[in-house]
Amino acid sequence: MLMIFIVVLVGLIAILFIFRKKDVDRNISEFPLKWREILLKEVSFYKKLNTLDRSIFEERVQLFLKNKKITGIQTEITDEDCIFIASGAIIPLFRIGEFYYPRLNEILVYPEHFNTNYDLKGEDRDVLGLVGAHGIMNGTMILSQKALRQGFRNAKDGRNVVIHEFIHLIDGADSSMDGLPEVLLEHQYTIPFMKIVKEEIDNIHQGKSDINPYGGTSDTEFFAVVSELFFENPRKLEKDHPELFSILKKLFKVNENY
Numbered sequence: 001m002l003m004i005f006i007v008v009l010v011g012l013i014a015i016l017f018i019f020r021k022k023d024v025d026r027n028i029s030e031f032p033l034k035w036r037e038i039l040l041k042e043v044s045f046y047k048k049l050n051t052l053d054r055s056i057f058e059e060r061v062q063l064f065l066k067n068k069k070i071t072g073i074q075t076e077i078t079d080e081d082c083i084f085i086a087s088g089a090i091i092p093l094f095r096i097g098e099f100y101y102p103r104l105n106e107i108l109v110y111p112e113h114f115n116t117n118y119d120l121k122g123e124d125r126d127v128l129g130l131v132g133a134h135g136i137m138n139g140t141m142i143l144s145q146k147a148l149r150q151g152f153r154n155a156k157d158g159r160n161v162v163i164h165e166f167i168h169l170i171d172g173a174d175s176s177m178d179g180l181p182e183v184l185l186e187h188q189y190t191i192p193f194m195k196i197v198k199e200e201i202d203n204i205h206q207g208k209s210d211i212n213p214y215g216g217t218s219d220t221e222f223f224a225v226v227s228e229l230f231f232e233n234p235r236k237l238e239k240d241h242p243e244l245f246s247i248l249k250k251l252f253k254v255n256e257n258y
């Protein structure tokens with residue numbers, strides 16, 4: 001009994017911490033027309049929203065951009081890049097509430113893929129995005145501009161590096177980036193979620209799954225990879241992995257018609 005109480009209490013504190021709104025500069029003006037055109041043209045999640053939800057989405061885009069620093073490294077950042085980054089931050093938690101990732105200070109945009117030494121010229125440049133909670137990467141996200149743009153322009157391929165990296169931050173909001181997003185998981189779904197994750201990772205390892213094999217490298221990557229697919233191509237995930245789709249719907253609190 002005491003254990004349940006402690007678990008619930010820790011959960012509540014984590015939720016309060018993750019959704020705290022203090023320190024957010026809310027001084028914004030009218031949403032720029034040019035930004036709306038980008039959303040309508042490139043962000044399929046936004047396009048599917050009704051008028052009221054679109055205005056909520058737009059306000060969150062503005063607040064995110066007002067409160068986060070985005071810096072191009074050896075590249076020019078466009079309005080489109082900024083809208084893509086903000087959208088990737090907002091989409092996963094859109095139905096849950098406002099959240100501006102208090103532990104994230106800056107997003108660095110590299111022109112191309114990079115390697116694990118943050119090197120743009122060295123070997124093995126296969127990293128599309130990175131987010132860190134420790135050491136020199138504390139509070140920083142790095143994104144490949146090329147991958148960032150591809151993520152939104154190929155709306156149905158199930159790949160979106162921005163959503164992927166923000167999912168890692170949501171996963172880590174309970175202090176452990178372990179593929180178990182305690183801030184989203186209601187107690188009764190924890191065991192079923194862990195069971196599905198194990199089964200699906202086993203299927204990837206046995207070559208019996210069409211999920212991006214990178215998801216088989218760890219529970220953390222699995223959660224990020226399937227969340228990308230959930231937000232990019234929900235119909236495919238629903239058709240091929242109905243149980244997983246159903247539990248992700250509960251996690252992200254999207255409605256029946258999603």
Ligand SMILES: [Zn+2]
Pocket residue numbers: 164168220221224
């Ligand atoms: Zn990852």
